[in-house]
Amino acid sequence: MSVLFIMWMLCTLDLSDSAPDDCQDEIERLRVELRSLELRHTKQQQLIHRLMNINQMDDRSLKEGSFYDTGDTQYMDCAQIFKNGSTSSGFYMIKPLRSPTRVRVFCDMTEGGGWTLFQRRSDGSLSFDRDWNDYKIGFGDMKSANGEFWLGNDNLHYLTSQGDYTLRINLEDFEGTHRFAVYRNFKVDNEEKHYQLQFGMYSGTAGDALSGSFHPEVQWWASHQGMKFSTRDRDHDRYDRNCAQEDKGGWWFNRCHSANLNGFYHRGAYSASTDDGIVWYPWHGWWYSLKSVQMKIRPANFEPNEV
Ligand SMILES: [Ca+2]
Numbered sequence: 001m002s003v004l005f006i007m008w009m010l011c012t013l014d015l016s017d018s019a020p021d022d023c024q025d026e027i028e029r030l031r032v033e034l035r036s037l038e039l040r041h042t043k044q045q046q047l048i049h050r051l052m053n054i055n056q057m058d059d060r061s062l063k064e065g066s067f068y069d070t071g072d073t074q075y076m077d078c079a080q081i082f083k084n085g086s087t088s089s090g091f092y093m094i095k096p097l098r099s100p101t102r103v104r105v106f107c108d109m110t111e112g113g114g115w116t117l118f119q120r121r122s123d124g125s126l127s128f129d130r131d132w133n134d135y136k137i138g139f140g141d142m143k144s145a146n147g148e149f150w151l152g153n154d155n156l157h158y159l160t161s162q163g164d165y166t167l168r169i170n171l172e173d174f175e176g177t178h179r180f181a182v183y184r185n186f187k188v189d190n191e192e193k194h195y196q197l198q199f200g201m202y203s204g205t206a207g208d209a210l211s212g213s214f215h216p217e218v219q220w221w222a223s224h225q226g227m228k229f230s231t232r233d234r235d236h237d238r239y240d241r242n243c244a245q246e247d248k249g250g251w252w253f254n255r256c257h258s259a260n261l262n263g264f265y266h267r268g269a270y271s272a273s274t275d276d277g278i279v280w281y282p283w284h285g286w287w288y289s290l291k292s293v294q295m296k297i298r299p300a301n302f303e304p305n306e307v
Contacts (some may be wrong), residue, residue, distance in 0.1 A: 026209070059110055065106070065145035066090035076162055078107035079114035079302045087113055096158035096185070104142055108296050112304035115168065116159060118151035119295035121278060124265030128249040132234040135250040136191065150250075150262070153195040153229060156188040164300040167199060171206050171280055172221065172292040174268040179206035179283055184299060194228035194236045197252040207282020209259035214282040222258035222281070224251075247276040261293050 068086055074095045076080045081092050089109045093103045094116070108115040121128075126140050135152055141147025159165065167186035171179045179293040187202030202208040212223035221238070228236035229245060231250040238242040243253035249262030256274075258281040266289035268276040277289030284290065 030122075050269040063144055065143055065147070068092050074102075077114075077159060077297075078109075079299050081107055082114035083107055090145070096155065097162045099158040100156065103151075103158075105151065105155075106142070106149075107281050108294070111168070112298075112302075114302050114304070115296035116151075116298070117294060117296045118156055118159075119261065119293065120148055121261070121265065121290070121293040122146045122148055124148075124267065128237070128262040129232065129264070130250060132231045132250075135229065135231055144224070152187065152190065157195060159297060160187045161190075164302050165297045166302075168298070169204075169206070170270050170292075170294040170296075171283065171290050173284060173288070174291045178192070179280075180204045180292050181206040181208065181280075183210060184300060188229075194230075194234075195252075196226060196228050197224055198226065206280055209280050209282050212258050214258070218258070221255035223254060224257065224259060227252035227254050246274045256298060261290075261295065263289065265289065267291070 004289045012165025043228055066088065068088065068090055070081065070084075070086065070092060073084075075084070075092070076096055077094055078092065081094070086092070086107075087109050089107060091104055092107050093102045093242045094105050094242055099195075106117040106120075110115050111247060115119040120140075123146075128150065130139060134263035135150060136152060138150055138155060140149025142149055165186045167183045169181045169183075171181075181202060181204040183199040185198065187198040189196040189198075202211060202213070207214055210224045212219040212225075215222075227238075229250060230236045230253045232242065232245040235244065239253070239255040243256035244250055247253070247256055247260050248259065248264040251257065251260060251262050257279065260275065260277065263278045264272075266272070268291075269288050270277050271287065275286035277287070278293060279286055279288070280290060
């Protein structure tokens, strides 16, 4: 506007080199240019608003986690859903063969796809220091894409009793390093057998905490092979006191553990009266609590689709 004003002043005072008509033409040209600039500015502002809205929507859907309705078709696990062509990670309904009801689960379609996630730790927002019934039926956030939860021991039994399953555990520390552990032949027995744990051969980068094979001398008390599930109110461990109470979570305790993935969320190196953190001993020892954990299963005979 100031340029237009100066031009108008010069034209009025007739001090410019240009003739008055040229002067008016120049003012008109500048006016048109100014209008066009204002229009472009408005359009850019609208575009910025639209982009900001799209980003907010992305944040919302990421936070809430997407639910995929597969209709009346009954799938026994996430591997079947993946094979049927649904390859996006998110929440689905499944019905394991022996389950009396349908179950909402998070299907992790990364790392080859078809993984049914049964445990997640991500930020310490949820307490895992819970009783037998909570662990039996499951608890936690089954809506957020990164929510913390335990799918439930009954569901774990229904899932793993319908075939040969592979367990994959993904771990991350507070330095941003990722490690994993894979166990073949993962099986969880029923409630009458106190959800007894069985697993086969280990492979991975995190070390074999579950069998305690990292140290033959501690294996007799640190291995989780064949252990029954314990909670603070149901002690089935091999310790004269109560591991679940001391280590603040339900787990297949021995006397007590070399892995405590349902432990207290301490955030990295910690000191406490017991090793109650989110522990994976062969990687960070008993006195380091991990940042994030995912435990998931997939049929052993699953073959990822070739892309
Ligand atoms: Ca005990």
